[in-house]
Amino acid sequence: MAFSKIIGTKISGITTVLPYNKEDNLELSALNLKQKEELIKHTGIRFRHVAKEKAQSGKVLFKSGIEKLLELLTWDKSSLDVLIIVTQTAQSPIPSLACQIHGEMNFPPTTLAYDINSGCSGFVYGLHTASQLLVSLDQQGKRAILCCGDVSTSLTEEFDMAVKPIFSDAVSVIGIEGNKGGESYFNLETFGKGKNAISMQKNTTGDWMRMDGVDVFNYAVKYVPNNIKTLLERYSNENNTPKMYVFHQANLLINNSIMKAIGVEQSVAPNSLYDYGNTASASIPLTLSLNWASDKFGWGLFSGFGVGFSIASALVRIDEIKIAQPEFINI
């Protein structure tokens, strides 16, 4: 699958929850001051939110985000048809985190629930899956909750300066529902030859996420611009030109190179790197939440890319959406 269009769903709301605790890249003990300043200048990342307790934090963050979304949209759990969790840090492979949360939050049996193992492209993949599931439902009212995010710091080794200064913990929870006027268009691609660009590798101290920064840069800069260009060539016209481009927040070097390649100005492509770092599949909804304004109602272009190597972009009509500013909890 590459191109896909979904008619009949819309994003209704977004909440984002992060650990209150944050770390400062200027305080990294493994680097000298000049190295730290270079790191912040080129990655764009100063602060990272870090859960102090790793094992249960993902579930706590997701449950908190779901509660806040239900309140924001005044949705009752009994009206939910779909619960999808996009994560790579579920801590235990079975049962799925979606089933655990379904049980602990008393969702009804009619809410289907499963996990999607996906990282930085996961928001767009999750949006596609949840929207497609809603379209397939044989009923009038249709509602889905899509949860995206990771406790990535549970995978980072203390002195790995290619990984630790980049990743930050966060989850976003997105409400999606059936809507006659809703339109979204997708370009979903996989470049599995790039599977080693970001991977888990064992050493004597544990099993850690490793990143080949040059490989990630190459895959992203080589393939993401074309993924976006071909999506827009196929589906964009004068009526649905994106007013805002929200990219996965990888690092400034990669994001600036992608924007330059497709000719997008910073004024229409917000970033959240300085204060939030790379928050994996939460980065697009988090950045959208921080920069949303009512005068920007219209069409948005989302592009996620990373571990896999996986790339997914979406041209989405956004209207009448409720967005809560990020909240912080002490975990």
Next chain:
Amino acid sequence: MTSELKFLSFTSKEFQVQDGLPSMATEFRDLPNWSSLNALIFISAINDAFGVLISSTDLSKSKTLGDLFTIIQSSK
């Protein structure tokens, strides 16, 4: 300015080399400030300046600035 000289001048600026231009025989891992971050910055700058992406496989096989220059020339 020859393309070789342009590349050496570009490299010198990127790594803030103080004592004259490096040569094509210079092993780039011996340049001041070489690190995994600066490798990425260098690859990004080469992409900006020459429109060529150096892969991590090509980078790990290369030793000298001449090796990188050959890749850039053959990829153009």
